[in-house]
Amino acid sequence: MAIITSYATLKTAVADYLARDDLTTFVPNFIQNAENKLYRTLNLRNEETALNVTISSGVAAVPSDFKALKYAYVDQSPVTLLQFVSPEEVYNDYPFRAGAVVPNVISRELSNFIFGPYPAAYTIKGIYYAKLSALSDSNTTNWYTTNAPELLLYGALLESAPFIGADERMATWGQLYQSCLETVKQENTAAEYSMGSLTQRVS
Numbered sequence: 001m002a003i004i005t006s007y008a009t010l011k012t013a014v015a016d017y018l019a020r021d022d023l024t025t026f027v028p029n030f031i032q033n034a035e036n037k038l039y040r041t042l043n044l045r046n047e048e049t050a051l052n053v054t055i056s057s058g059v060a061a062v063p064s065d066f067k068a069l070k071y072a073y074v075d076q077s078p079v080t081l082l083q084f085v086s087p088e089e090v091y092n093d094y095p096f097r098a099g100a101v102v103p104n105v106i107s108r109e110l111s112n113f114i115f116g117p118y119p120a121a122y123t124i125k126g127i128y129y130a131k132l133s134a135l136s137d138s139n140t141t142n143w144y145t146t147n148a149p150e151l152l153l154y155g156a157l158l159e160s161a162p163f164i165g166a167d168e169r170m171a172t173w174g175q176l177y178q179s180c181l182e183t184v185k186q187e188n189t190a191a192e193y194s195m196g197s198l199t200q201r202v203s
Contacts, residue, residue, distance in 0.1 A: 004149035007031075014156045031135060034155030038144070039131050042181075043068050046143045047130040049130040055119050056134070058097060059112040063132040072106050072113075074127030082106040082115075082124070090116040094122050132182055147159040 002012035014027045051072055053060040074080040082100055087107045089095075094105075094116030102122065103115035113124070132142045144152050154177035161170060 004145060004153060006140045007137065008140065010145060010152055012155055013201050017153070017157055017169075018164070019159055020164065022087060026163065027161070030156040030159035031152065033060055033159040034152055035132075035134055037155065037158050038151070040069065042182070042184070042188075043070075043129040045142070045191055046131040046147075047132065048127050050072070051124065051126040051128045053113065056114065056117050059114055059201065060108075060124055062108060062111050062113055063128065063130065066108075067129040067131045069106070069108075069175060070127040070129060072124055072128075075123040075125045075147070076102070080104060082126075084172070085116075090114055094118065126152065129151060148180060148184050151177065151184060154180060 002009045004013050010031060011027050014030060019025075047067065047072060049063070049065070051063070053063075061136045068103070069084050072082045072084070074082065082103065082143065083105045085107050087109045090105060090107045095198050097118050099116075099118040100120035101117050103117060103119040105116045107114050107116075107122070108166075127142060132144075133139050135142060156175050157173045158177055160162050161167075
């Protein structure tokens with residue numbers, strides 16, 4: 001059984017678990033589907049990326065690898081933290097799309113961020129979650145292959161369901177996948193909110 005350290009060893013492990021020679025060519029699809037589900041459902045600390053965009057004509061370009069916004073603020077002193085709302089709220093609450101003031105809300109519309117009230121040319125900074133590059137023969141490792149390879153393995157195995165039907169192994173793989181998923185979530189939350197030990201300051 002292959003030890004998972006890369007895209008190649010992940011493909012081998014999935015094929016070994018399936019034990020079906022007729023499914024070998026589908027294994028990359030199973031992995032891709034499993035990756036995409038994780039990217040849609042998890043926002044992890046390792047995906048956090050600095051946001052630094054400039055408003056022009058009332059909008060700012062959304063980064064190409066953007067998944068979700070953690071927080072954003074207007075880069076001035078003091079900073080103005082922006083509330084993320086729906087585009088409908090922006091247009092409903094701020095229908096006059098002209099002016100040059102400090103915005104207090106942000107939303108995404110297609111490939112742009114929009115703001116309310118209509119903003120001046122401020123720089124917007126913050127943190128967003130970026131989608132990892134998909135595994136491939138040229139991109140052989142990512143955070144999951146290094147830190148949670150079993151999550152990719154069981155996720156890919158579950159994606160084989162349409163081909164192997166009512167296989168009794170599906171229930172086991174599903175349970176293992178959910179267990180791994182919860183562990184990754186818990187570790188991410190613990191790392192996010194860990195305060196560490198407190199040190200008394202001597203004045």
